[in-house]
Amino acid sequence: MCAIVPVEKCSRRKFFGYSGASLALASGGALAQSIAPSPPGQKTDPSAQRIATENDAAKHLTVSVTIGGKGPFRFVVDTGADRSVIADDVAAYLGLIRGPTVTVQGVVKSLLSQTVTVHDLNFGAGRRFDLMMPVLPRVLLQADGYLGLDAIDGYRVLFDFHHNALVITEPRHVIIPGLIPPSQVKVQLRGSQGHLRSMNCRVDGVPTTTFIDTGAEISVGNTKLLEALLDRDPAYFIIGTLPITGVTGGQMNGQLTEVRNVRLNPLTFSGCVLLIADLQIFALWDLLNDPALLIGMNFLRQFQQVSIDYGRKELMFDLASTRIAQRA
Numbered sequence: 001m002c003a004i005v006p007v008e009k010c011s012r013r014k015f016f017g018y019s020g021a022s023l024a025l026a027s028g029g030a031l032a033q034s035i036a037p038s039p040p041g042q043k044t045d046p047s048a049q050r051i052a053t054e055n056d057a058a059k060h061l062t063v064s065v066t067i068g069g070k071g072p073f074r075f076v077v078d079t080g081a082d083r084s085v086i087a088d089d090v091a092a093y094l095g096l097i098r099g100p101t102v103t104v105q106g107v108v109k110s111l112l113s114q115t116v117t118v119h120d121l122n123f124g125a126g127r128r129f130d131l132m133m134p135v136l137p138r139v140l141l142q143a144d145g146y147l148g149l150d151a152i153d154g155y156r157v158l159f160d161f162h163h164n165a166l167v168i169t170e171p172r173h174v175i176i177p178g179l180i181p182p183s184q185v186k187v188q189l190r191g192s193q194g195h196l197r198s199m200n201c202r203v204d205g206v207p208t209t210t211f212i213d214t215g216a217e218i219s220v221g222n223t224k225l226l227e228a229l230l231d232r233d234p235a236y237f238i239i240g241t242l243p244i245t246g247v248t249g250g251q252m253n254g255q256l257t258e259v260r261n262v263r264l265n266p267l268t269f270s271g272c273v274l275l276i277a278d279l280q281i282f283a284l285w286d287l288l289n290d291p292a293l294l295i296g297m298n299f300l301r302q303f304q305q306v307s308i309d310y311g312r313k314e315l316m317f318d319l320a321s322t323r324i325a326q327r328a
Contacts, residue, residue, distance in 0.1 A: 061159060061214065062143060063166050066122045067094055073144035075123070077157070077166060079308060080213030080281055080294060081148035082194075084121075084131060085247075087138040090145060091116050104134050105280050106248030111136070123147060124168040126155055140247045146215070149194030158307040159214065159300065171311020185267055187315040195285055196313055200265040201293065203274075204229055208291040210264055212308060212315065213281070216296035218242075220275045222282045225291035226257065242275055252277065262293070267317060269299065 064072040073090055085104070086096075096116035104111045113134040121128045128151050138144075158167035189196040201210040203221065206228040213220075229236050240256045254277035262269040274293070282288045300306050305318040 061166055063123050067118055068120050075145040075147045076143045078146045078148055078215030080215045084133050084146055084148040084151045085136050086133045086145040087141050088135050089138050091135045102134055104248055106246035107244050107279050108246050108250030108252045109248055111248035126168045136247055153194035153310050156309040160305050161301055162304040171309050183319045185317045189313045202263045204259045206291050208293050209287055210293045213294040213296055216294055218275050218298045219296045220277055221293045222278050226276045228291045
């Protein structure tokens, strides 16, 4: 017999099994074995710390994390997840006491999970105290844990794919437009509590709300987006299906379709294959009833660097060496 306990919600997902030349992406380079150096000529920000990263099996960025001074542990950085989670064996190793039960909402199904309180979480210059984190089986997470918005919100997070590194700083001060390098493009965002989104996006002309999700391998649109595209041009068709599984278990199929361009002002992505599925994250972000698109790692890894400044509410893309995006 189980006691009735307060239930909260959080989101976590990952995708498996996508293939095909149009989706095959090269690795970001050799695994970082040490703290990566700053680019030549770039001044060092004393508030920043560059964290050596590795790629997990799903091509996510993972970072070194210490908990109560113990570690390091490898956590996936997931900008689409409200809550951070920890693997069961890591929680046991640290002797963390189990607390209230919550509902973790995944892609396919929800899972009841006990929580633990992590009193001191460090990831480079980032630090959080007294985070309540759901505990999930390692066999589902395939990592020591996930860092969600409850950990990274308020910081500027730079994903340095060129050096396989993650840079954590405080939000930047006012930027003088003339000092932004020509290769970098800024996209202004809006939202709160880490739920930052761009309202200035069009997918083949369809106004679409867009957000960045580093926990997703492939970019995903909801069915409202596909319906809006079909209303404009019935020639769109499904080119295949893709199984989707999440860290809470279960499986569902998404539909693959190709669009001519995704314009995220002032960027334009061309020849994009998108997965269409009404993932739970669209409901949690209140985006089920309007065309919406999450941009996953298959887009982001085409850039040398992508930064998300949660303080200034802006995205910054480094266009150097990119092949799929250009200035509009």
